[in-house]
Amino acid sequence: MSTLKGRNLISITDFSKEEYIQVLDIAEGFEQNPKQKILSDKVVATLFFEPSTRTRLSFESAANQLGARIIGFSDPGGTSVQKGESLHDTIVMVSSYSDLIVMRNPKEGSSRYASEVASVPVINAGDGANQHPTQCMLDLYSIRKTQGTLENLNIAMVGDLKYGRTVHSLVQAMCNFNATFHLVSPQELKLPSSVKMSIKNAGLKYYQYTEIKDIIPTADIIYMTRVQRERFPDPMEYERVKDSCILSADMLKGCKDNMRILHPLPRVNEITTDVDSTPYAYYFQQAQNGVYVRQALMAAILGVK
């Protein structure tokens, strides 16, 4: 039985290194055998206060495959929330109807607050630009699966490193595994100093670049993210840098054989479609891994694994 029974997962730093490994091990079992009716007496509430296709469907597919019943909403329109009910009251009410709450809410810190109000465990499925820990867990799963280990890897991160919450969480998590970080971004979208500080505090190294080609020979993982036009106050600046973070198949010459490309999706044009058919593309399998990891988290938190 895992130590995660009854726990909340709000921020990636809520779990220890050993607990990450526990979840990944349980997820591996679900990848082998995803349809196990071990949650057939449980009710999972999925409360999506803002739309999300991938995350909600992934959670609901995970819960369904384990036999759980699902209640909830995918949009607060038509619910008591629209009538002005507070998050506090909604959570207290839903706690009495369910065994576990999965919540996405655009207000930052809302999941932490919900976990303090709820009488059942809460899994954060994204609280604004703050945290999205189940994405990070599936990134870890994908890294371990493709590399055979999480230890001593060269992790390259490309694109919007300033605002990308998946990047910040992954850096924090990989600091437990002696990673070396290679950071590629336009000057305006560099990794915030508070996140760089966590790398330094872990006694690890990071290197900064402005062009992808510089990290191709060393990277074990290339973690791509989207550079969004709206992040730039000056549209001219966006035009100037937008192509510096695009990865195409011809750029992959000289990469390591074990190198794999990850992306939290949705992608726009930062990975050209000719990369999809190379052996290095892993982003679609990565999304599929999300189901196993969410199965593992729900089963562990509900105390059945």
Place this chain on the structure above:
Amino acid sequence: MENKKEMVVSAIENGTVIDHIATESVYQVIRILGLEKYKDEVLIGNYLSSEKLGRKGIIKIKNKHFTKEEISKIALVAPFASIINIEDYKVVGKFRAEIPDHIENFVRCANPKCITNAEVVPTKFDVVDKENLKLRCHYCEKFTTKETMKFAE
């Protein structure tokens, strides 16, 4: 203890003296402690000579002793302030207002998207840097600094 003959701000019989306040912080201390509404003697001096600070502010509040939370508030806006407890014109306690490790309720989170600014949720912070005054919100995990700090009404 100041010599009574030279005192610019009179002594109080019982209460608290907040000394060594940076001159620009005196009125902020008054505001965050709600002293505008205090119904007893409050003596305020500012731009007084100080060996330690050059110029300083001082506030003497009759018949008032501050709670731990109030002292935390003083420490946030006037980190060098001394708190002096007076009984019967004598100093019975003197200490520096210390910034605590955790702050609850009275500071607002600087992140407009934080849940504490959207619903009635009491704020909680960890103080991550006392020297430069940097607070990390327990909920949204963003930083509130000296420059962005606002106090709850």
